[in-house]
Amino acid sequence: MAKTTQPFEIAEAPADISFDEFDENYFQPEIPVVIRGIGGKVRCTDDLTIENIREKIVDKGLVTENTSWFEGPSEMLDLLVDTPEIVSRPMGEAYLRKNHCRLWLNGAGNFTPSHYDGNMIFVYNLQLKGRKEWRIVSPHTPLTNYPFSRAALFGNGGTTPPRKKGIEFSEFVLEEGDMIFLPAFWHHCVRATAESNVNVNWVGTRKSGWVESKSLQRERELLKFALIHYKLWKRTGLLNLMLGAGIEGYVENFAGVGWDFIHEVADDVPFHRFLTRMFKEAAMAPFALKDSKRIKKQLKAKPLDSVKTKSKPKPEEQAA
Ligand SMILES: O=C(O)CCC(=O)C(=O)O
Numbered sequence: 001m002a003k004t005t006q007p008f009e010i011a012e013a014p015a016d017i018s019f020d021e022f023d024e025n026y027f028q029p030e031i032p033v034v035i036r037g038i039g040g041k042v043r044c045t046d047d048l049t050i051e052n053i054r055e056k057i058v059d060k061g062l063v064t065e066n067t068s069w070f071e072g073p074s075e076m077l078d079l080l081v082d083t084p085e086i087v088s089r090p091m092g093e094a095y096l097r098k099n100h101c102r103l104w105l106n107g108a109g110n111f112t113p114s115h116y117d118g119n120m121i122f123v124y125n126l127q128l129k130g131r132k133e134w135r136i137v138s139p140h141t142p143l144t145n146y147p148f149s150r151a152a153l154f155g156n157g158g159t160t161p162p163r164k165k166g167i168e169f170s171e172f173v174l175e176e177g178d179m180i181f182l183p184a185f186w187h188h189c190v191r192a193t194a195e196s197n198v199n200v201n202w203v204g205t206r207k208s209g210w211v212e213s214k215s216l217q218r219e220r221e222l223l224k225f226a227l228i229h230y231k232l233w234k235r236t237g238l239l240n241l242m243l244g245a246g247i248e249g250y251v252e253n254f255a256g257v258g259w260d261f262i263h264e265v266a267d268d269v270p271f272h273r274f275l276t277r278m279f280k281e282a283a284m285a286p287f288a289l290k291d292s293k294r295i296k297k298q299l300k301a302k303p304l305d306s307v308k309t310k311s312k313p314k315p316e317e318q319a320a
């Protein structure tokens with residue numbers, strides 16, 4: 001692709017796209033695509049208010065509360081929506097963690113800064129209610145992250161389009177009923193613009209056939225660090241803190257498999273690449289220190305905060 005700071009046009013597909021077409025054109029080559037209006041094709045409860053969902057799922061303890069979303073097994077989403085075939089078939093071939101479904105309940109202005117998801121997962125995100133604005137960045141021209149992290153530096157963490165030349169990015173809106181398929185390692189930042197927003201995710205990890213990219217290369221090198229660290233210290237606490245943003249069991253249960261999978265991804269990384277990676281990550285430490293207050297605030301956010309307070313976008317975020 002030509003060197004440009006202009007966004008590229010996201011691929012779009014109709015709600016009746018066949019599984020074969022989806023698989024060949026998007027899933028296998030790991031190309032993001034927005035499927036318009038698929039929400040109208042699947043059974044979906046009609047009482048989709050945040051209060052109802054809270055009563056039906058959250059208050060019944062069917063989900064685990066995470067920093068800014070809820071996660072749970074597929075039964076929790078089955079209460080809300082049918083799983084489309086272009087989701088269920090690839091999920092059937094993938095590694096799944098127990099909680100491979102997620103639920104986002106956000107008020108207007110909720111902003112998720114630029115990051116890519118852990119465990120090398122691909123993500124389907126269906127906008128069941130409301131409207132969200134997305135910006136995604138290709139793993140072939142990735143943003144710079146905090147050391148060992150999957151979150152982009154706040155400087156370019158999503159509030160404004162990337163300025164550096166050559167970064168491949170796209171901007172689009174998910175209206176009610178639209179779904180994005182986002183392959184592994186694509187940075188994304190997301191802003192809720194409707195009063196009340198409900199999204200569901202299905203996520204999984206490809207067992208093989210990962211498309212090589214700069215971000216996959218970094219992941220391999222970071223997982224090599226995990227292997228070496230564990231060999232030396234036989235402990236995972238620090239690894240889960242650094243690589244898994246403090247999530248307990250992140251490496252032990254990586255992609256729902258754990259160490260066997262990490263070996264598969266990282267065994268071949270030469271030692272000099274691992275060393276270079278350590279230097280590159282260390283070089284970003286000053287940025288983490290500079291932004292530490294905002295990072296802490298972000299980590300403390302709770303899913304329903306923005307619903308309760310109906311927060312308006314902050315001036316610094318309105319630039320997006
Ligand atoms: O909806 C959002 O605010 C973020 C969504 C997201 O990060 C995801 O689906 O992985």
Ligand SMILES: [Fe+2]
Pocket residue numbers: 115116117188
């Ligand atoms: Fe995400």
